[in-house]
Amino acid sequence: MDVSGKVHRPGVQSLPAGSRVADALRAAGGVRAGTDVTGLNRARVLMDGEQVAVGLPQAQAQAQAAPGTAGGAAGAPGSSGPAAPLSLSAATKEQLETLPGVGPVLAQHIIDHRTENGGFRSVDELRQVNGIGDRRFAVLRPLVQP
CATH class of the missing domain: 1.10.150.320 (Photosystem II 12 kDa extrinsic protein)
Structure with missing residues (x-):
């Protein structure tokens, strides 16, 4: 799982199968203060190889999403x-x-x-x-x- 954007420790996080977006955010040290996460479904179950882009404008999040990942908006x-x-x-x-x-x-x-x-x-x-x-x-x- 690649967690990018406005988190304390962006990067690749190793998480067990069945982990949720909230688990990835915790593994990345949490979301930075003042970051809007209303568009982020923290309860969604993750798939291997996904990228979670936190607090990035939609176009920038798309540019950072690799093909085959869920980061694209x-x-x-x-x-x-x-x-x-x-x-x-x-x-x-x-x-x-x-x-x-x-x-x-x-x-x-x-x-x-x-x-x-x-x-x-x-x-x-x-x-x-x-x-x-x-x-x-x-x-x-x-x-x-x-």
Whole structure:
């Protein structure tokens, strides 16, 4: 787990499987005073290799996120989708809702699927989500990553 941004000890943290964002923040010495963490889901379970960017502007957090990690944030509200591929295994419901054709119900189906199956190992698993047919999958495929 790579914790970057406004924490006391940024860097790679070794955490046990099943750890949450809150555990990563503690391992990095905690969040610096005055840092806004309202957009950070501290209860989310982490996947190996993720980056958690703390207190960084959205565009900067995207630039620091490596491909295949959850550090990438969704595009601005009203945009046509995320600026970088969105991690199906780590995106928040709000981030998923920025994808074209994904509203609150479908976003919840995606979250339910990843919870039941331990995340997404490939984008093709998105086809197994209730409400995602061939047409919707074709639109979403280039916008997401496992």
